[in-house]
Amino acid sequence: MRVFLTGASGWIGSAAVDALLERGHEVVGLARSEAAAASIEAKGATARRGDLDDLAALRAAAIEADAVVHLANKHDWSDPVGTARAERAAVETFAEALSGTGKPFLLASGVAGLAADRPATESDRSPFRGPESPRGGTENLALDAVPELAAVSLRFAPTVHGTGDHGFIAVIAQAAREHGFAGTIGDGTNAWAAVHVSDAGRAVALGLERAPAGTALHIVAELGVPTAEVAAAIGRGLGVPVRQVAPEDAESAFGWIGRFWGLDMRAESAATQRLLGWTPTGPTLLDDLASGAYTS
Structure with missing residues (x-):
């Protein structure tokens, strides 16, 4: 086509x-x-x-x-x-x-x-x-x-992650560089699909x-990665501590992405995978973080 x-x-x-x-x-x-x-x-x-x-x-x-x-x-x-x-x-x-x-x-x-x-x-x-x-x-x-x-x-x-990404996780990592800590909003139990x-x-x-x-x-590919785990991986990669941020301080700590970082955005894809015959095979979000895709 x-x-x-x-x-x-x-x-x-x-x-x-x-x-x-x-x-x-x-x-x-x-x-x-x-x-x-x-x-x-x-x-x-x-x-x-x-x-x-x-x-x-x-x-x-x-x-x-x-x-x-x-x-x-x-x-x-x-x-x-x-x-x-x-x-x-x-x-x-x-x-x-x-x-x-x-x-x-x-x-x-x-x-x-x-x-x-x-x-x-x-x-x-x-x-x-x-x-x-x-x-x-x-x-x-x-x-x-x-x-x-x-x-x-x-x-x-x-x-949608990987080396060269300039999207949401890259913005979160940049906020950690600028403020000297990797943060969650609240306890970080909310999770993002990836x-x-x-x-x-x-x-x-x-x-x-x-x-x-x-x-x-x-x-x-991943139903939901807790933001606490993402923040911990960013902290390890940058050598900075991890802190919890109150919801009212989210935008001062993270900028505009603070409007979204505390949301729970989990999603299933079993029906999509069956329909398309699609099996995700790429690295996980935490794999990419560990490899330095967002922190090197």
Whole structure:
């Protein structure tokens, strides 16, 4: 298939490009800059210049493709409402272009907010709706449009980890460097689901090929790693103590990531693994921390 992929030069997107090409697909990746275009083309994919605000370009690329995988997001934590609205507009554009065509449309989502007192499952519905909700409520926007829109939600673990990651765990490790201690919010018994980036890339490709419209996939290898264990590993790697931080002090200790570090974000993926024939094989989060991926 000719696959149009947003976020193709990003952390998960780069792994998805590799997996899609390996499985014989043609990939056209959205590139915001010459550097991004060069990195996409170096892998053997085709770069298409543009960004998430260029809705005409998104529409045209979707019409030309056999499938769309939407992984890009502005991730502007200083303007979450603006980020959510931009995401909503992009998904609305893709939905308009793809509705009634039968072309697969896979979009990135997450497991946060699905369940409060247990691991989230693929059958849980997202509570987020509306353009100002997290990710602009786009998972529900897309899945509510099935069967006219052949949509599949890619619910990624809150940490997609590995060497070179600049996401949530990298931000937590940087806070430890700056403040001289690795911290938890409260006692750190809350846990985060996790998946290695190589496993995430393979799951995207398999999801494109095997997931029926209306499916929510959990791209999760570890059900939940306690944040106390993550903080302890960061502390060992940096040679700094581990401290508990009160919830009211979370943002002063961790910055914007403090809004999330105390959440419990566990998730199961047994149904996804059965459906896709996907078995995660990459290092665990604690393996990556022990190897110095976030602390060297």
